[in-house]
Amino acid sequence: MGKLSSKRIWQIALIMSFWFVISFITNILGPLIPDIISNFSLKNLALAGFIPTSFFVAYAVMSIPAGLMIEKWGEKRVLLFGFLMPFIGSLLFAFLHTYPVLLCSCFIIGLGMAMLQTVLNPLQRTVGGEENYAFVGELGQLVFSCASFISPLVYTYYVKNPMSIVPPELPWVSLYYLFAVILIFMIFAVLLCKFPKIELRNDEKSGTKSSYFELFKKRYVWLFALGIFCYVSTEQGTSIYMSTFLEKYHSVDPQILGAHTVAYFWGSMLVGCVLGLVLLKLFDSKKLLRCSGYLASVLLAVALFGSRQTALFCFPAIGFSISMMYSIIFSLALNSAAEHHGSFAGILCSAIVGGAVGPLLIGLLSDATGSLRIGMFLIFAFIFYMTSIGFWAKPIVSNKTVLDKKMFNVT
DSSP states (O other), X not given: OOOOOHHHHHHHHHHHHHHHHHHHHHTTHHHHHHHHHHHTTOSSHHHHHHHHHHHHHHHHHHHHHXXXXXXXXXXXXXXXXXXXXXXXXXXXXXXXXXXXHHHHHHXXXXXXXXHHHHHHHHHHHHHHOGGGHHHXXXXXXXXXXXXXXXXXXXXXXXXXXXXXXXXXXXXXGHHHHHHHHHHHHHHHHHHHOOOOOOOOOTXXXXXXXXXXXXXXXXXXXXXXXXXXXXXXXXXXXXXXXXXXXXXXXXXXXXXXXIHHHXXXXXXXXXXXXXXXXXXXXXXXXXXXXXXXXXXXHHHHHHHHHSOHHHHHHHHHHHHHHHTTXXXXXXXXXXXXXXXXXXXXXXXXXXXXXXXXXXHHHHXXXXXXXXXXXXXXXXXHHHHHHHHHHHHHOOOSSOOOOXXXXXXXXXO
């Protein structure tokens, strides 16, 4: 890692705290779903599916506009609004804890998170420098995964030790007061810290309308966007319904063991990310994508049809198996395009709306068949499509590996 001044190190540490907060708030939905169903007397799983839908649809709404905001307003204003939106959304539900308000709160929080994720990637490149971009980016992913692991454990703590200001029957509402406190600290941190001005690279700029129209005409753009859609549908569909499934079919306490299982899902994803750094230097990314898909399919099948103990092991292990799939699909997509990378990246980020649609479709199918197990069969379809990318993708540039045949003069 290139030498950095103490000021830049402090700024990178602050950016890492931003990633932590984003993940801590974003990935709490899974453990909350059983409580939401029970406390608000939701009659079907589709209504529960609207919770992540209202959150992730905000990404489709805000991803591209956020890029334009950075160019027009600068990074500091976008950061401020990015933290202010979830602060407002958190307080809204903390004060008015009803199901409709929760939907509205999730949408507002999602808008802010989309703004933050859009600005943080180019910001950490600017602060850390080009030579440290890969290292700082991977550090951000590790911090993001750590926060996803910790948040379900914090949920369990507040279920056992709720704040005195929340209704006794809704102890988990304490989390939204905690979110508000954390977010106000982040707002003050942004106000007090001076970041260097972001100079967006060509592959980070939103691009012109003509570039989007040109990309929309290309078949591979839609195919790769569907791949990102399927990944987020798989990740969120598994993490959101995992605890509910364990409660329904194996009588697992969703507030303790169920929440911990969700935490282990994100923890195993963290382990997979670290291992992925090594594997991507050894093997072709397309082969790794196929292997990840095979492993995820087997683990999902065992989790859905196995015993209580195998389900408790295999559900978290799915996080490990899919940990590399997002980055591989994203890189294969961008490496398949000769130009307009910034616009293409915006389209791919908009496909994160899969986190909104996937869980909702699972809920609808579960209600229609009367079986959450059958509803979660949709995840097989998502995994199958992502695995297929490992066969048909034809990137202009492939990832360089130390096992490249040319290095060993193998014909």
